Amino acid sequence: MNDSFGDFNATQTATAGAASNQKGEGIVPLVIKQIVDAPEGNIELFGMQYAMACVVAIVRNIETSSTKITYTLEDHSGRMDAHYWLEEGDALKAPEVMLNNYVKVYGTTRSQGGQKTLMVFKLLPVLDPNEVCTHLLEALNARYRAEDYQNKGGSSGVAPSGTGSISDFTASQSSAIVSGLDPKQQAVFQAIKSNVSEEGISRKELKAKFSHISDSELTNIVDFMISEGHIYSSIDADHFICTM
The missing domain is CATH 1.10.10.10 (Winged helix-like DNA-binding domain superfamily/Winged helix DNA-binding domain)
Known part of the structure; x- marks a missing residue:
């Protein structure tokens, strides 16, 4: 088993190609490096496509404009920006987030200027420090289950397992x-x-x-x-x- 956390190179090219044409489903817990290193425009683990990612990270910077709020997120594996788009009159409905505090973010990925960004669907403050450890364990579990599923000959394309974090919605x-x-x-x-x-x-x-x-x-x-x-x-x- 490949023990490199978030290493997608174990996915065979043919498998990834077949998966790229299928619509992902479900939410997968990931660390930032996994999102940054994932194939262009995809959220995947070992060729398995997902619709949305869940990340737990520290907010290092917040920039607000008339149309969006940009959060700079950081975890132990790296940094990335996350965009929370505002509709007219939504400025007061923006998530209550403090700098240098942990948040849990659900979203889809997009490449902008050659860099991966997260399009925020939901952002929640982390009030219990145990959530940080729990998320890392969930990310590890999702990664190894996806690899195990592929090694056992599972068909690529659709996520092999979900995450209990969906219940937040x-x-x-x-x-x-x-x-x-x-x-x-x-x-x-x-x-x-x-x-x-x-x-x-x-x-x-x-x-x-x-x-x-x-x-x-x-x-x-x-x-x-x-x-x-x-x-x-x-x-x-x-x-x-x-x-x-």
């Missing part, structure tokens, strides 16, 4: 009823939530449970709940786990 939602879901979506959500296996419920099992729902409609329901952060894919694109 849904903490205000009820554990029984999720607002914004229609009856069919709610039923599928409950079926996914009630599954206790480590790999989650499979698409095949969902089709068997909801034979009255067409394949296309079931796919739309699953895609919608992934986009809303209610569920995420686990070992492949056809297994799902609830984030709550």
Whole structure:
């Protein structure tokens, strides 16, 4: 096993090429060096594509303009900028962040001027120092699970595992009823939530449970709940786990 933390060179070129054409899903905990060293425009581990990254880092600088706030983030592995875009009238809604304090950032990556930046989706202050250690352990676990999955012959493209950190987006939602879901979506959500296996419920099992729902409609329901952060894919694109 390659013990170089955040080293993506172990991914074979053919695997990475196949993965680049697929849409990533889920959120993966990373350190800054992993994002900076990742292939252009991608968030990936060993060829596995993810939709969003989670980083825990110290805020070293804050620059505010009329359209965005730029945070300079630093962890033990490096530095990078993160942009929080403001809409008109949103200046007062900006995250309450203090210099030289830890934050947890969720976002997507983009290259600007030859440098990787993080487009912030959500930014939260870290109030418990244990979160810093927990994040590093989650990042290590995600890295080695992705490598192990690839070594065992897993297909590349979609994230093999998610992270419990996604629950930060849904903490205000009820554990029984999720607002914004229609009856069919709610039923599928409950079926996914009630599954206790480590790999989650499979698409095949969902089709068997909801034979009255067409394949296309079931796919739309699953895609919608992934986009809303209610569920995420686990070992492949056809297994799902609830984030709550």
